[in-house]
Amino acid sequence: MPNNLREVILESGIPVKPTYGPEDVAGLEASGPPGEFPFTRGIHPLMYRARPWTMRQYAGFGTPAETNERFKFLIANGQNALNVAFDLPTQMGLDSADPLAEGEVGRVGMAVDTLADMELAFDGIPIDKISVSLTVNAVAAPLMAMYFVVAEKHGVPLAEVRGTAQNDILKEYIGRGAWIFPVEHGLRLVTDTLEFCARHAPKYYPVSVCGYHIRESGANPVQEIAYAYCIARAYIQETSKRGLAVDDFAERLSFNFDIFGNLFEQVAKFRAARRLWAKILRDEFGAQKPGTMQMKMIAGGGGGGLTIEQPENNIVRGAYYALISALSGAQTMALCSYDEAYTIPTEKAALLSLRTMQILAEEMGLCDTVDPLGGSYYVEWLTNEMEQRIVAEMAAVDREMGGIVCAVKEGTLQRAVAHQAWQLERGLQDGSIPKVGVNRHRMETTSDQHEVELHRYRPEQAEEAMRRTNAIRAGRDQQAAAAALAKVRDVAVNGQNVMPAMMEAVRAQATLGEITEALKQVFGKFQEPALV
Amino acid sequence: MTPIRVLVAKPGLDGHDRGAKVVALALRDAGFEVIYTGLHQTVEQIVEAASQEDVDVIGLSILSGAHLPIAQKLMARLREAGMERVLVLVGGNIPECDHAPLRELGVAGVFATGSSFEAIAAFIRARVSEMEAAR
Secondary structure (H helix, E strand, O other): OOOOOOOOEOOOOOEOOOOOOHHHHOOOOOOOOOOOOOOOOOOOOOHHHOOOOEEOOEEOOEOHHHHHHHHHHHHHOOOOEEEEEEOHHHHOOOOOOOHHHOOOOOOOOEOOOOHHHHHHHOOOOOOOOOEEEEEOOOOHHHHHHHHHHHHHHOOOOHHHOOEEEOOOHHHHOOOOOOOOOOHHHHHHHHHHHHHHHHHHOOOEEOEEEEOHHHHHOOOOHHHHHHHHHHHHHHHHHHHHOOOOOHHHHHHHEEEEOOOOOOHHHHHHHHHHHHHHHHHHHHHHOOOOOHHHHOOOEEEOOOHHHOOOOOOOHHHHHHHHHHHHHHHOOOOEEOOOOOOOOOOOOOHHHHHHHHHHHHHHHHOOOOOOOOOOOOOOHHHHHHHHHHHHHHHHHHHHHHHHHOOHHHHHHHOHHHHHHHHHHHHHHHHHHHOOOOOEOOOEOOOOOOOHHHOOOOOOOOOHHHHHHHHHHHHHHHHOOHHHHHHHHHHHHHHHHHOOOOHHHHHHHHHOOOOHHHHHHHHHHHHOOOOOOOOO | OOOOEEEEEOEOOOOOOHHHHHHHHHHHHOOOEEEEOOOOEOHHHHHHHHHHOOOOEEEEEEOOOOHHHHHHHHHHHHHHOOOOOOEEEEEEOOOHHHHHHHHHOOOOEEEEOOOOHHHHHHHHHHHHHHHHHHO
16 A cells, blocks of 8 residues: 555544455355345345335424424325424423423424323324324333324224334433433333333334434444444343243334444444344344344434534535435435524425435435445445444443443443543544534635524413413313322332323323323432543 | 633533533543533522532533523523622524624623634633633
């Protein structure tokens, strides 16, 4: 190699040569056909040729009625699934009238206090055909209960209800931060939902394990997969203790991964991740059904790669993210809209993201043939390299941090990720990590306000939410509501599955805040470990 | 000279703490004494922590968009507590059009996402030494 050649080391620490050839892949594990174990090239034999990826943009703001309108707009424009954003009070189990909710009601998603709000949001939406994803974690159990009751009212029985909840609490302690209860109680609630769905709602995906937010917090691509797999493994281990066989529930775990960074590193990451998941499920958990071994994912987001500077560049980045997701065999795609750094996407931004995916799927040939990068010397070599490093990182969590639950409880993982984020930021500031518009091709004159239309906060929507909830609280059967809340407390104490009691409480029109408060009385709150 | 004491605080319900942690680590590395509050703090808890830790600076990190109501409340509470001398900075996803309104509320500096560590550190040093000189 000439001495003046630029050195290339991927974010995951892998050095890259200028060329790759047959000698680099000789002796490596062959990728095998798509749709067959270990699914390196895709979980289905025909992938997008049979059915393009599901398009599911994140939406939801203000009141359930406004959110309902946006849902209908997206569906009318060809979106075939919904990804529901809740406001922060809802995500933290607070009613709109709670003093802690002040200034936040309806800001980053829709406000839901009661079953009536959830009913309003899905009014006229064919939820038997449109799969709905609920982006909620600490209070996933009560919100899933609300959704199940709404589905029932739409004539969709529990056994038939489809959809996804994010419901990955362990990653909330690492990134995103919408935790409430101590780690062991958070884990118990996730396990309750997995068990309940396996027994009663077998078509529902109760947990979407998120490497996404871990990467957004500073982890590299290898760590993203490794930590998410450690978390998924913990959920499987806990649910197995409830007397369920792995083939009875693990198929319903899906994943949410980040797309930003080097294109080839991401594609190889997902190919390696599929292969490794299949091996873990078969060899470690004894899975026998192919479906249990298939790693299913939503991808396309990568907020950490977008920039405040020159925000229209984010439209281009979004298009490349969609390309990477398609080359990676994602089941579902949700792109970051170009205004994501500032606000929940405006209608214009959400539509542009949807069109980006449609252009790729319908004009560019991304659905024609499965895993088109498969067989490339570089991509196959890199897939193998990534897999080895993910395995090593997972082993390190067990060996050096006492396993994922302990790591999260004590904050060792959070500290490691924060230090890495600091190093990355230093790299961006000193220019050693290139970023167009930031440390390359910078334009000092750009002022964002001329380019990004902001979704403005309106305090009236908080008042409207409070009025609606007050009316419901005043009109309900108070004894039934109190009894249902007492039952939630009882099952929280005695260890029975919380879901039936949650559904009763929701039907009795107990508010989300009341249900969460009942759980807080039993579980207490998470004490955040110090940042050392 | 005793090191300048900075409270890095995450007010409100937003749990995106990458920026807060990164700035806390960077300022510590630059020689400041840094206390990080952790997530989900009320304005009252932040004022209480600032008073107990006797800090010179409060740096708020806000990404939910609620920076104006939060800053307004914090400035009012600081005045009530007689802590006007504490320098308040706001960081996070703060659109350009909100920088002036934040300054009108009494916020000394706005450092939106992507601000350099050096700029933040230099700003704090300059303002704190101005205040010491004026005392």
